[in-house]
Amino acid sequence: MKRIALYHLETLIWIERLGTFASAAQRLNTTQPAISARVREIEEQLGVALFRREGRRMVLTARGRRLIQQCEPLCHGLERVLLETSDHAGATGSVRIGSGEIAAASCLPAWVEAIERERPGITMEIELDLTARLLQQLLSGERDIVFLAGPVASPGIRTAPIGSVALVWAASPAAKANRALAAGDLPVWSLPAHSPLHQVTLATLEAHDIAPATVHTCNNVRTLIEIVTCGRGAAILPETMARTSLAAGTLVEVLERPAHVVHFEAAIRARESDPIVLDLFERAARLSIEPGA
Structure with a gap:
């Protein structure tokens, strides 16, 4: 019978954390049968059941939970000592x-x-x-x-x-965006409604008494930048992501910057x-x- 080793305890910790043998196997870069074998070995060595199945998840028994509570700090403490000895350079x-x-x-x-x-x-x-x-x-x-x-x-x-990150209202200079946006003739693009940028977009339009005919949404900022750069509308963009285009002149700021930052x-x-x-x-x-x- 194999003696209990650190990899046995590491296996228990990851099963408890992720909930399934399959997830633990993926996290530890091994197979599910190997994980099951490790659990059998430690249970046979200790003579107690450490897990019980509840649906698809493996749930710790009271003894298993106590074992992990006591062993997890020891395992990580040993790993930390070894890593600090090598200045973390050998961490894998x-x-x-x-x-x-x-x-x-x-x-x-x-x-x-x-x-x-x-x-x-x-x-x-x-x-x-x-x-x-x-x-x-x-x-x-x-x-x-x-x-x-x-x-x-x-x-x-x-x-x-x-x-x-600061936010900027930007559009293509070719779109004559300042006048078109103020008149409500320029489409507005935004991240979807669950994004904080969407709420800032709507609040800014309301504050400037702008009623665009359409507010389109797109869940990808880089695509938003491409859309407005092509002259298809205006959008609030993260300044860090629009910085290069603004410096190159392919985008221009068309309204004052919102006070809100992300x-x-x-x-x-x-x-x-x-x-x-x-x-x-x-x-x-x-x-x-x-x-x-």
Whole structure:
């Protein structure tokens, strides 16, 4: 019979966190039969059942929950000691990262470049999504660290502000947008209704007594930029993403900038103890998005 090893305890921790053997197998880069074998080995060694099935999820028994509560800090403590001894340079593993599109364009490239240079053993899995879904994925254990439009308040997460992005009303200079927008003749484009930018768009139009014939929506900022650059309308855009086009003159500002800015935060689970994730979060907390001139 095999003796209990660190990988057995790591397996239990990830099953408990993700809820299924299949998810734990994917996270640990192994197979579901291998995960099942590890669980059998530790249960046989201890002589107790650690999980019970509830629907599709594997739920810890009382003894299993107590075992993980006591072992998880020990496992991560040992890993942290080993990593700190090597100054984290030898850290290996896969970190699942989620980000909104604006945050990804504004701060993620420099952060990713630093991780690749200083933590070459870390594999990053990055997916873009909406803030609401990113928060849900973080709390469920599907993501390890996320970049959110904030502020976000939840007892289950720990956040660090990383700056804000100014907004600009922009259109193509060829559209004679100032006059056309004021007259309501120029279509307006916006992110969908669930986006804070959509509410700012409507509030700004109302404040300037502008009633456009149409307010179109698109869920991709880069596509919005392409649409308005082609002279098809005006839109509120993140200054960081429109900066190059404004400098080149392919876009011009057509209304005063809204007072509203979009704040961003890096976030991890409040009970996160993985030293690799904590190291990356500390680096993310040092990010600073420039709001624009």
